Amino acid sequence: MARSGEPLTRPTTRINIVGGGFAGLTAAIAAAEAGARVTVHESHHTIGGRARTAEGPYRTNEGPHALYNGGPHWTWLKQRDLIGELAPIPPLEGTRLRLRHRGALRRTPPFAMLRLLRRAPERAPVDVDFLTWATEQVGEEGARAAAHYTAVALFHHDPGSLSARFVQTRLRRAAKLPPEAHYPVGGWGAVIDRMAGHAWNLGVRVETLARVDDIAALAAEGPVIVATSLDSARRLLGDESLRWESGRTVLVDVAVHSRRGDLFALSDLDRTGWIERFTTQDRTLAPEGEQLIQGQIPIAPHESKADGVARAESLLDLGFPGWRRRVTWRRSSVANGRTGALDLPGTTWRDRPAVDRGDGVYLAGDQVAAPGLLSEVSFNSAVEAVSLALTGTGRLTSATPWVDLKSA
Structure with a gap:
């Protein structure tokens, strides 16, 4: 004392x-x-x-x-x-961001998806799944495209099944311009x-x-x-x-010899999946003359690593023609339950x-x-x-x- x-x-x-x-x-x-x-x-x-x-x-x-x-x-x-x-964010006109929609490369998303981006997250209900709510707002095609796009921030094979409020909040942030995402x-x-x-x-x-x-x-x-x-x-x-609730994601890392005109990123609007060339912003990630690309493919519980790798390769075939002949290094892995919290309806x-x-x-x-x-x-x-x-x-x-x- x-x-x-x-x-x-x-x-x-x-x-x-x-x-x-x-x-x-x-x-x-x-x-x-x-x-x-x-x-x-x-x-x-x-x-x-x-x-x-x-x-x-x-x-x-x-x-x-x-x-x-x-x-x-x-x-x-x-x-x-x-x-x-921070790695500099490429100017919007030079990013070469492309979307796969209806099996083809496109520069812009469906108009219905753009309409959905204008909906404030507060308007989306907590107790209804995103696909149901978004379909009521803009139709099924735009709803599915928007749900698949959110894989870049959710890493889930079926974002449309999650809470509408949860997904709409992340859709708005992932698609915001100028981008919120920055890379050290x-x-x-x-x-x-x-x-x-x-x-x-x-x-x-x-x-x-x-x-x-x-x-x-x-x-x-x-x-x-x-x-x-x-x-x-x-x-x-x-x-x-x-x-x-969380998810499983196949990660496919590929290094290739540099080639003029390669895309910066490719988002799959037909299914969930995202391919990004990280050396676009940060050249320190790979040796001189090489580019480092990563595919992030969410997979369902019944799908295997091989399924995810095959889907990543199909996106690479579409967005990076001839990539197989340029490969200098590659690896793949599965991230189990490491996608962060995912909120179901309600x-x-x-x-x-x-x-x-x-x-x-x-x-x-x-x-x-x-x-x-x-x-x-x-x-x-x-x-x-x-x-x-x-x-x-x-x-x-x-x-x-x-x-x-x-x-x-």
Whole structure:
């Protein structure tokens, strides 16, 4: 007990964070800036999670990992100088963005889809699927084309089956001009490296190859933030309720010799799928004289990796004639349950697994009860988890500047 006249000191809160991906590093920085003693436990030998960028001559990400400047994490990262140099967005007239519609390459989407883009997300109902609502608005052809286009932000094989409000919000953001999507030079790994360095300077302790199997031992030391995939969190916490709709995506990475006139991107409006030449913006991603292309093909539960690869190759055949003769390197993989939260009709972000799990344990990640698009969900849930851990008061119930409640 302090003597009379002596200042009372508040003990420093110790926070353990399980997972060193984007959500975990966000939580670590936010907690350390608030004065907490922070330790990050990462089971892999490197941090970054799904935000890693491959080492070597071909710097691929697990998906595009664009930063949308309309989201709250953009301001937060920018204030801390963590975004770094951005790859220049090609001018609209020079992007060579094409669409596959009715089996042919087109420069513009169906007029009905353009009409749908004018509908405010607030007009779309939560409890009706997107295809039903959009068909009532503009007809089935425009509705299906719009649903398939949103694969660039949803990575789901059937976006039309999801909540109309959820999909319309993402359609508007994905098709916004000028584009909200920006790409850090060197890939997302460059952002992660800056975040890790900032965390280190704040005194955050990062332990790699540190798999956590006993959450109770960490909880005995103070609040714990579990910033892993929802599947990993379910196993770690032994909580079968930690489930939410997500999707499966086949990623096809191809490096080819450069050729004048190659497209920048190709969106499939007949089915879900997206092909993008990332070296259009960022030449550091492949060796001189080569271009790096990635296909992102959402697949249904009954479809295989081979099905997704075949669909990617059909898009490449259409948009990049002769690409097979120019290949210098390629690989393919399946991203299971790594597409972020997808809200079915009748649900919103508030219905997802709650951040506060009780007994000083909190959840952060892209399938958690927090608003936003893609990595914005990870960011919002991470900051919410820190706020709850340190003050017992969450922030997602108030319209604070850093949280985008409009994306509900």
